[in-house]
Amino acid sequence: AQSVTQLGSHVSVSEGALVLLRCNYSSSVPPYLFWYVQYPNQGLQLLLKYTTGATLVKGINGFEAEFKKSETSFHLTKPSAHMSDAAEYFCAVSDPGSARQLTFGSGTQLTVLP
């Protein structure tokens, strides 16, 4: 069975500082990996995804993530935080060989301090 662990349910950074949100996964097969962002009382928006190929993937709003198979990690980063980045972020994993359900982490609430 797949699982996703997001370290840190709450992360605070200063505006302009590096954003690092951690995600580790467990999967018996090479997974597909996703990061989603959620603003209050809204649905989830896809930030970026890894399926195959280049392990460093770039997404919207200046975010990027690197798939590290040896560490079973898919951490999300952004060089310089903006106030508009404040939201909840979810890491998710999909097993390509399964019924293709997404398994989500418990989420990380990002606060950006002025």
Place this chain on the structure above:
Amino acid sequence: DGGITQSPKYLFRKEGQNVTLSCEQNLNHDAMYWYRQDPGQGLRLIYYSQIVNDFQKGDIAEGYSVSREKKESFPLTVTSAQKNPTAFYLCASREQEANYGYTFGSGTRLTVV
């Protein structure tokens, strides 16, 4: 523009009532999903459907029911058997042969009064 529409955005349920949450998509996606979101627990899968007239239970199906009579529609009924229905409910869809992430609706917040 294509997308997923969930309605209503806010819903209040009395004890013992059944309520139905609507989910409609015009993306021509084959697969549709219902998730429940509670604070600090991420998203948990309730039901999913990969084709019309077929659906499967997810991790927390007890107290819920669904139907998939049309490709575009996947309504969720929260029955009186669901003892703790207050939550945020999200509907999603995906092309059957694409593992490239899901498209989500904007959610329905259900509150028991």
